[in-house]
Each structure stands twice: as structure tokens, then as C-alpha cells.
Amino acid sequence: MEVAANKLKEMxxxxxxxxxxxxxxxxQRKPSASVPEEVAKGDLTPSISPASSVETHVRSGWVGNxxxxxxxxxxxxxxxxxxxxxxxxxxxxxxxxxxxxxxQVGMDSLIAVEIQExxxxxxxxxxxxGAIYNFADANQIADFLLGQIQNxxxxxxxxxxxTQKDKNEPIAIIGLSCRxxxxxxxKDEYWQMLLNGQDAVTEMTTExxxxxxxxxxxxxxxxxxxxxxxxxxxxxxxxxxxxFGISRDEAKVMDPQQRLLLEMGxxxxxxxxxxxxxxxxxxxxxxxxxxxxxxxxxxSRMPDSALNGYMGTGNATSVLAGRLAFHLGxxxxxxxxxxxxxxxxxxxxxxxQSLRSGKTNLALAGGINLNINPQTNIILSKAMMLSxxxxxxxxxxxxxxxxxxxxxxxxxxxxxxxxxxxxxxxIAVIRxxxxxxxxxxxx
Numbered sequence: 001m002e003v004a005a006n007k008l009k010e011m012x013x014x015x016x017x018x019x020x021x022x023x024x025x026x027x028q029r030k031p032s033a034s035v036p037e038e039v040a041k042g043d044l045t046p047s048i049s050p051a052s053s054v055e056t057h058v059r060s061g062w063v064g065n066x067x068x069x070x071x072x073x074x075x076x077x078x079x080x081x082x083x084x085x086x087x088x089x090x091x092x093x094x095x096x097x098x099x100x101x102x103x104q105v106g107m108d109s110l111i112a113v114e115i116q117e118x119x120x121x122x123x124x125x126x127x128x129x130g131a132i133y134n135f136a137d138a139n140q141i142a143d144f145l146l147g148q149i150q151n152x153x154x155x156x157x158x159x160x161x162x163t164q165k166d167k168n169e170p171i172a173i174i175g176l177s178c179r180x181x182x183x184x185x186x187k188d189e190y191w192q193m194l195l196n197g198q199d200a201v202t203e204m205t206t207e208x209x210x211x212x213x214x215x216x217x218x219x220x221x222x223x224x225x226x227x228x229x230x231x232x233x234x235x236x237x238x239x240x241x242x243x244f245g246i247s248r249d250e251a252k253v254m255d256p257q258q259r260l261l262l263e264m265g266x267x268x269x270x271x272x273x274x275x276x277x278x279x280x281x282x283x284x285x286x287x288x289x290x291x292x293x294x295x296x297x298x299x300s301r302m303p304d305s306a307l308n309g310y311m312g313t314g315n316a317t318s319v320l321a322g323r324l325a326f327h328l329g330x331x332x333x334x335x336x337x338x339x340x341x342x343x344x345x346x347x348x349x350x351x352x353q354s355l356r357s358g359k360t361n362l363a364l365a366g367g368i369n370l371n372i373n374p375q376t377n378i379i380l381s382k383a384m385m386l387s388x389x390x391x392x393x394x395x396x397x398x399x400x401x402x403x404x405x406x407x408x409x410x411x412x413x414x415x416x417x418x419x420x421x422x423x424x425x426x427i428a429v430i431r432x433x434x435x436x437x438x439x440x441x442x443x
Contacts, residue, residue: 062122063149074150079142081122086138089114098139101245102132123149136329140280171352171430172419175272175412177264181231181405187427201390201403204230207237209374217388225381229390230371231405239263244327254314255295257368257408258323261288264410265324265364272412273425280329285360287351288321288336289343289367297373324364332360342435343367348411349433355415362418366410377404 066077083095086102089111096105107115112132120127123145135141176187182200184190193200204211208230216224239259241251251259265286269276296315313319317336325334333354337347344367351365371377380386387393387401419426 063124078146082138082142085118099137101136167356169356170416171355172414172416173411173427174414174419174424175268177267178409179233180407181233183234201229201231203228214374225377227386227388229403233406250310253310255293257370260408261324268410268412276328283332283360284330285332285354285363286321286325286334287347287365289347290320290336291338293317294373346435349435351413352430363413364410368408370406
């Protein structure tokens with residue numbers, strides 16, 4: 001069967017149609033000579049009749065060929081046809097990969113209209129002029145077209161439309177990704193670090209900035225910081241740009257906070273036991289706590305000649321949530337929350353409110369903070385807010401400030417009843433929350 005599946009991927013649309021007729025046609029009962037013997041012998045019979053999921057009336061032309069094929073073959077037939085159509089409109093010598101973003105292969109508005117017209121004719125459906133811009137790649141176009149001609153839609157992993165729910169219902173945490181100081185890149189590693197009593201505070205590394213240039217034990221010295229301590233996470237510079245379809249030039253000017261959140265959002269979904277593709281188009285919300293973009297502050301010192309168009313989207317704080325929503329295909333709220341030190345907690349509370357109200361059916365919530373710009377530490381030093389010995393001693397008469405550290409965490413949330421229905425792995429339950437401000441307090 002594995003050999004047969006591999007052969008199917010190599011077959012042309014013509015061969016796929018021949019195979020379909022050999023298995024289901026009324027006249028042909030033997031495999032076509034053009035079909036590989038291994039495929040002909042493979043167990044390709046679907047569990048239900050192809051007529052059970054589509055209208056029974058006869059369709060002619062290409063659509064008829066697709067609908068007469070076994071369900072196991074239809075998506076590949078449509079996908080191959082879409083890729084060939086795009087290649088033809090682009091006048092390319094070879095077809096593009098199924099997941100290649102269309103905006104990276106030279107598609108403009110005129111070419112988009114050409115692709116739309118060709119697909120409208122082939123699939124006998126009316127596509128509006130801007131339809132192609134609603135899809136990121138050939139795979140998404142194929143999914144849409146197949147659903148249209150079959151007049152059915154596959155069941156998503158979660159409800160696409162939100163429903164009214166109990167406003168007091170507990171919220172389940174079903175997935176989690178994190179990056180914390182001390183090399184903690186999972187909840188298990190973080191828990192083990194706590195059990196071991198590991199100290200994750202270290203001296204500032206040269207990956208951020210050189211302490212020789214910025215350190216002086218005297219707080220009054222201009223342009224210097226008197227604390228050299230920090231809690232730092234690993235591999236801030238590493239990022240698989242190609243995986244997310246991002247060019248090298250764009251990745252270089254992207255805030256590392258954006259890069260990390262892309263990886264962590266994807267990871268939180270997979271740790272919850274879902275594939276990202278199964279959630280595309282869902283009413284999922286994204287709530288991210290973040291204070292600012294220190295990377296943007298660093299780039300603001302660059303000469304005008306070095307500026308490029310990617311710096312806007314690469315460093316805008318709002319894009320922390322927007323870019324994640326784009327790559328995951330979530331269509332619910334996407335927002336960044338800045339309430340200083342409580343930003344991530346407020347983000348989680350907003351996500352819980354959205355789930356309880358029924359506005360969303362799942363949510364990613366969390367926060368991120370990176371120490372990239374030495375000027376922030378200099379400012380905090382002038383305010384005498386940093387601990388010179390690298391230790392936080394809250395509520396102690398010896399307290400002398402705090403240690404500025406990095407961290408990031410993303411939770412995947414669902415209503416508890418939905419998580420139990422879907423048999424999700426429930427890590428923890430949030431039963432309530434509140435947000436307040438102290439007003440005119442002594443703080």
C-alpha cells in the first residue's frame with residue numbers, strides 16, 4: 001500500500017482519471033495500461049461510495065472526471081490542475097509547490113484575474129475577481145474548489161462558527177509552548193529546573209551587548225548601567241524562515257519576538273495534538289502580551305539609506321498577533337495587549353472572556369519579552385530599579401531592585417466542555433479571572 005501511495009503522487013491527471021475509470025467505471029473493468037501495476041493492485045477503495053458525498057446528477061468535462069474518481073484521488077487531481085493553471089498564467093516552465101505563497105512567485109492583479117477566469121471555466125463555478133487573493137497557496141485553492149464541486153465541506157477540528165456558551169464556564173489549557181531562561185524550552189524542562197533549584201540568572205552575554213561598553217558600578221555615570229545581570233533565553237537568533245515562507249531579507253529585519261511567536265504558536269497547536277492545517281479558517285482568537293519592540297529601537301539608529309519596506313511590518317508591535325493569525329489561518333480577534341508587567345495575564349483573561357462569550361471557539365494567549373536594547377537597562381539604572389547583585393528580594397529590607405529577564409509563553413485554550421468533548425489532553429483549568437488597577441495608591 002505504501003508503494004501504491006508513492007506511485008499516486010507521481011501520476012499525472014490523465015493517469016489518475018484512467019485509474020478512476022478502471023475502479024469505478026461502468027464499462028472498464030481492468031486497469032488501464034498506463035496505470036502502474038503496483039497502483040492497480042493497491043487497495044484504493046474508499047470506505048464510502050463516491051456518490052454518497054456529492055450530488056447524484058451527472059457532470060461533464062473536467063468536473064465530471066474529478067467526481068467520477070475515488071475520493072482518495074480527487075484532491076490530488078484538483079491540486080495538480082490548479083498548479084498547472086497557475087504555472088500557465090505565470091508563464092513558468094515548471095509548476096510551483098503546493099504550499100508556495102502566490103505572492104512570492106510574481107502574481108499580480110492581472111495574473112490573479114487570469115487564474116480566476118481559467119478556474120471558473122474549468123470548475124463551472126462563478127469566482128469573483130478577487131477570489132484568488134483570499135487564498136495563500138495552491139493547496140488552499142484546491143481545497144476550496146473541491147469543496148465547491150462536491151457541495152460538501154470536510155469537518156474541521158473545531159467549529160468554524162462560534163456559539164453562545166455559559167459565561168461562567170471554566171477554560172481548559174490544552175497546549176503549551178514556552179521559552180524561559182536556563183534552557184527551558186518546554187513545560188517539562190521548566191518544571192525540572194524548578195525542582196532542581198537551578199539559578200537561571202547570569203551575566204549579560206555579548207549576544208545582546210558588550211558589558212565593557214555599558215557597565216559601571218557607579219549609578220551616576222552617564223550612559224552606563226550598574227547591573228550586569230539578566231535572565232536570558234537561548235537561540236534568539238535562530239529562525240527557520242523558509243518554513244514560514246519568509247525571505248531572508250524580511251527575516252533579518254523582523255523583530256525576534258515575531259520570529260519566536262511564529263514558532264511557539266505553531267508548537268502550542270501541535271503539542272495540543274492538532275495540525276495547523278486542520279484549524280485554518282476557524283474562529284480562533286490570538287491575544288499576545290508585549291510591551292514594545294526593542295529591535296525597532298535599535299533599527300531606528302540605522303542611516304536612511306539602509307531602511308527597507310519590511311521594517312514596518314517587521315517591527316510593529318501589532319504585527320506580533322497579526323502575523324501569527326495570518327500564518328495559522330485564524331479568523332477571530334488578533335490583538336496585542338500592553339499593561340506592562342501584567343500584559344500576558346491580561347491577554348489570557350481576554351482570551352477566556354472571548355471563549356466564554358462564544359465569540360471564539362479556541363484561542364492562543366500568552367506573552368513575550370526580550371532584552372535587546374541596552375538603553376532600556378540604562379534607563380532602569382538611572383531610576384535605581386535594577387538589582388546590583390542579580391537577586392530579587394521582594395518584601396525584604398535588603399531589597400535593592402529586580403533582575404530584568406526574558407521569557408515567552410503561549411497557551412492554547414478551549415472551553416472545558418469542548419475540550420472534554422474532543423478528548424483533548426487537559427493540562428490545567430482556569431476557573432475565573434479579573435483585571436483591576438490600584439488607582440491613586442502609594443505605588
